[in-house]
Amino acid sequence: MSQAIYEFPLNEKVRTYLRLEQLFKQLVNANSATENWQFIHFFSSLFTLLDLLERLDLRNDVLKDIELHEKNLVIWSQHPNIDTEALQQSLQKILRLRESLKGTKKIGADLKEERFLASIRQRFSIPGGTCSFDLPNLHYWLQQANADKIRQVQTWMQELSAIKEAIEITLSFLRERGRFVQYEAEKGFYQGIAEDKNELIRVFSSTDQGYYPMLSGNKYRYAIRFTMFTPSMQGNSSVDAVVPFKLACC
The missing domain is CATH 1.10.3900.10 (YacF-like)
Structure with missing residues (x-):
């Protein structure tokens, strides 16, 4: 993979x-x-x-x-x-x-x-x-x-x-401050709470399933949304499946 x-x-x-x-x-x-x-x-x-x-x-x-x-x-x-x-x-x-x-x-x-x-x-x-x-x-x-x-x-x-x-x-x-932990994003969405010392979010994800992660948020709270690289015929780029990924908060 x-x-x-x-x-x-x-x-x-x-x-x-x-x-x-x-x-x-x-x-x-x-x-x-x-x-x-x-x-x-x-x-x-x-x-x-x-x-x-x-x-x-x-x-x-x-x-x-x-x-x-x-x-x-x-x-x-x-x-x-x-x-x-x-x-x-x-x-x-x-x-x-x-x-x-x-x-x-x-x-x-x-x-x-x-x-x-x-x-x-x-x-x-x-x-x-x-x-x-x-x-x-x-x-x-x-x-x-x-x-x-x-x-x-x-x-x-x-x-x-x-x-x-x-x-x-x-x-x-x-980077060494954070260790990768396995998570799952339901329907391609995951929300987390950042600790005071967190300055960097690292996402370890597949690149052969047609989707990639995007992050929004700040030093208090963040959200990761997996998006399809190629939208559907209807123009929809959201991921409906469960997405396994690893996350490190540094």
Whole structure:
């Protein structure tokens, strides 16, 4: 049976973290890029990420989360069955990230001022605006040796490495807070009550039965409704059967 995990944030902070995580995954693909369109996709994802970072002051939120992880690791160190070596490695990583984030100015500021990136960024907001007659300097860059382009991409990404790592650690801790439990949705509908600490709802569901989950609600109460991907001839997309699924509240 084919299955997938759907993630639904319950607050704006986690929603932003998930969006950044997805963009970083797209950017990492540029490390193995060989075609021009792959590098153009890298620039598009990079500028989208920088737009998101510019609209938000993420550093304070991320620092608070990192410091919370540090406190939790110190508490866990008192547990008799804890893997001390692994915990110490995690703690050192957290401390290094905290100092790195504290020592930086606004995240992505240097990339915003980088001459080449600044010269092509605006055109990426125009549909189809990356043709050679729009951005001859971009197409000159694309004709350079692939190894040189990869090195340049890695240099640009280095400035974002601390926030990338911090987002990865924060979401990892968050996901580990919840364990999947089996449930059933009568007529494709399930309603639950969120606890105070819940920030993310994860749904583990089949992808070969023609339906997918949708979530509505807030940090107090939420509802999951399974919807048919292809509506019936009458236009009905609701699921009438009992839907088995797994749920993790994180």
